Amino acid sequence: MAKVTIDSRRCKGCELCVEACPHGVIVMSTALNDRGVHFAQPARLEECTGCGLCAVMCPDVIIEVEK
Numbered sequence: 803m804a805k806v807t808i809d810s811r812r813c814k815g816c817e818l819c820v821e822a823c824p825h826g827v828i829v830m831s832t833a834l835n836d837r838g839v840h841f842a843q844p845a846r847l848e849e850c851t852g853c854g855l856c857a858v859m860c861p862d863v864i865i866e867v868e869k
């Protein structure tokens with residue numbers, strides 16, 4: 803299991819990280835952030851392999867993966 807941190811305040815809700823994750827770890831929130839969008843959040847971290855695909859895909863570089 804790896805640690806995935808997402809800066810939810812800066813997330814623009816594009817969902818690219820959700821699509822990138824092969825294990826369905828990241829989901830969109832039901833709540834809105836200060837930008838008024840549903841933000842990405844790690845939900846099933848026990849499934850995370852630490853591959854880093856989500857971090858690579860995020861256009862705003864707000865995802866950090868620690869193995």
Ligand code: SF4
Nearest residue numbers: 823850851853854856
């Ligand atoms: S590091 Fe890989 S497995 Fe973990 S949340 Fe990101 S894309 Fe999914």
Ligand code: SF4
Nearest residue numbers: 813814816817819860
């Ligand atoms: S790729 Fe980045 S900006 Fe897009 S939803 Fe995921 S965390 Fe937010």
